Amino acid sequence: MRTRYKVVIAGCGPRGEFHAEGFLKNKDRFELTACCDLDVERLQAFGNRFGVSDRYTDAETMLDRERPDIFCFATLPAIRLPLVELGVKYGVKAIAFEKPMATELTEAREIYDLCQRAGVKFIVSHQQKYGPHWREAKKIVQNGDIGEVTKIHATSRAWLSQLGTHLLDYMLWFNDRKKVRWVTGQAFGTQMLTDSHPSPDFVFGTIQFANGVRGIIECGAHAPRLIPGDNVLRSPNFWFDSSITVHGTHGYTEVVTGTGWRAITKDSAGKLLSGEGAFDPLRDQPLYLNDLADWMDGLTDSHPCDGDITYHGFEAAFGLCISALERRRVFLPLETVPKDSLIARFKAELPSSQEYLDQ
């Protein structure tokens, strides 16, 4: 049976707007009844644009009055756990929110445990994998066109808390959600420790998956540039310059968020296959949200961006940080999640750098 779910959104910025577009493109599955932002001008513009009449400046008041099935919030990373707590308190069935899952591992763990205990489903917007170029690369891997997967290499010009959590999520997705056994990481650069998305400027590491596949991640300032041309810090190309390359026993396939996919497969006889692709949340967000409705309806037993894959990817991402801080291999799942702030430890321990160095 297909249910139509009542949705409210907090955070009326660009990402809140993409979520609204996504819900409204699935009108048979969702009804968007209310929106909320601290910024009244943004709130009114959003309400007018999407035809939402119930408008609030306080998320708790909205949840109390509206009693939605789904609480969606698209705020900056500083506010995650308090909003998840509100969703749970007001009995929502599902929470959809933005990456990164949290700014600290201990917060991510609390969110995961809280939702597990309350039986609340949650998804986090690592939705780039819905792009057709991502799906083409995934199909190549799934069909066995590159043989057995041996190695997955991930890169992004943006730092760990910006694009690193996307990368870990996509590595898990390409590896059929097989778990990470251990990670080793190195980290440096202090510029982004004070950003709204805090993490070291560059995190590099190895990731050993339980099925024998080896992952390599290069995330941030010294990652390779795969998109030529204007690609300086925070330019559009900078954000779209992230990639996954899956190597197999008989070939490889690579996807770059901003440009497309390519592959050499068993059957391509040395010929390079390729196709274009681009970052397009208007295309990807509706697919991602439609999958949420299917999952809530029990039509699927997981979601490609559900809490399990998100938390495991987040733990691996911050496992790399623990490895860098403690100079040791870190096994997952962590037996105990450190309660202290990893970002504060980096601030205290990393040699300070004056700029986000370009390679």
Ligand SMILES: NC(=O)c1ccc[n+]([C@@H]2O[C@H](COP(=O)([O-])OP(=O)(O)OC[C@H]3O[C@@H](n4cnc5c(N)ncnc54)[C@H](O)[C@@H]3O)[C@@H](O)[C@H]2O)c1
């Ligand atoms: N998934 C992706 O591809 C992707 C792409 C870009 C950004 N993002 C993520 O999206 C998130 C939001 O990005 P954005 O550009 O829309 O941010 P933004 O800062 O422009 O918008 C966030 C809005 O949330 C509001 N807000 C903050 N606290 C609130 C609260 N307690 N209640 C109600 N409203 C509140 C702010 O007033 C603001 O209008 C970030 O975490 C970012 O990393 C994801």
